[in-house]
Amino acid sequence: MDSTVITRPLTGDREVLQVADTLREQIVSGAIKPGQLLPPERTLTHELRSQRRIVRAAIEVLKDEGFLSKKWNCRPIVQSANGYDPEHAAQEAHKKVRFSTSRLVALVMWHGGPLEQQGTAQQRIFWGMNQELGKTGYLAVFMDLGANVGTEKANAEREREHLRYALDHNFGGIVFYPYAYGRNHDLVKLISNRMPLIVIDRKLPGIESDYVGLQNQQAMAYATAHLIGLGHNRIAYVTKNEPINTVQDRLQGYLQGLDEHFGCDAYEMVIPKPSMLNKNWPAFDIIFGLGPKERPSAVLCVNDYDAVHVVRQLKSLGLEVPRDVSVIGCDNLVKTLDTGVGLTSLAQPFEQIGVEAAKLFLRRAGASVPGPIHIELPAQFICRDSCAPAPEF
Secondary structure (H helix, E strand, O other): OOOOOOOOOOOOOHHHHHHHHHHHHHHHHOOOOOOOEOOOHHHHHHHOOOOHHHHHHHHHHHHHHOOEEOOOOOOOEEOOOOOOOHHHHHHHHOOOOOOOOOOEEEEEEOOOOOOOOOOOHHHHHHHHHHHHHHHHOOEEEEEEOOOOOOOHHHHHHHHHHHHHHHHHOOOOEEEEOOOOOOOOHHHHHHHHHHOOEEEEOOOOOOOOOEEEEEOHHHHHHHHHHHHHHOOOOOEEEEEOOOOOHHHHHHHHHHHHHHHHHHHHHOOEEEEEOOOOOOOOOHHHHHHHOOOOOOOOOEEEEOOHHHHHHHHHHHHHOOOOOOOOOEEEEEEOOOOEOOOOOEOEEEEOOHHHHHHHHHHHHHHHHHOOOOOOOEEEEOOEEEOOOOOOOOOOO
């Protein structure tokens, strides 16, 4: 991406930032519209229960961000509901103090579930972050969003609570694994203008930030090629109906692998997984209820958790892994299936993701770096017992 990320320095006064946040939210929500005069300082002081010097300083923050324009001895005028003119902000940034001097960097991420073996993804990312940050005197803070992922609304509320905490307490930066990726964009944009923000695993649409993730498309293309090499020519792909880059890139990798080996003759079978609230999966039951020469002989899954679900569903249909169907997951969070069979998977280098996220933070905090930086790391193919040569008939 060619665009430059401009980071808004902290003023060092927490009360100023809180008042500025309140006024900014009123502008973004439309309570105060572009072209209108901002209420008098005396009114704002009363409404916000603050001091006049705090209100004045907050107005200067919004002026620097492009939300307000202000002439000498005149009340400020709301300039834009979007705010933040990058060129103007870049000029102002050189005149202000630098980033927060806090040595704390938050990792805001969901905790792994009970199926994850030998350390959760979050623990391993945190370990990598702390090892790298510790070399320069920084400390990672584990801000656990919980073990159970809920609805998008519930996820968004929990994420907002933790992100706001790190912002209000002037953390040095945030490494964020977004689950409610369709929400909280205004808050995340605000954070990216205030401090170094590194997003991991999934990109947030419309938000330019540093990013560390997996080479998802290449990884899934390799897994597809592996199954083809074992003689499978009827390979299904189980995925989620989600618009995030991680999910879409893995799907494209599956399609790429089929196309490179079979071209127009490829047997393409994409099976969406139902939501967590829906336990019925009629499409899967119909497809794998076919005879051995018609049904898929292998399944690629968007992640290990869905692979576990697939194996359970196959078992309910009287099919065994890998005798009847081979299965491959992704992430390498689940090593062994309920049946005792080892799960073949594409391993994410979670510790290295933490290291690279820490390096991006240190680079962003220590100098003016133009444009967001995206790092994609290769996956490691871990072959276990859930893969076998295609059955012969």
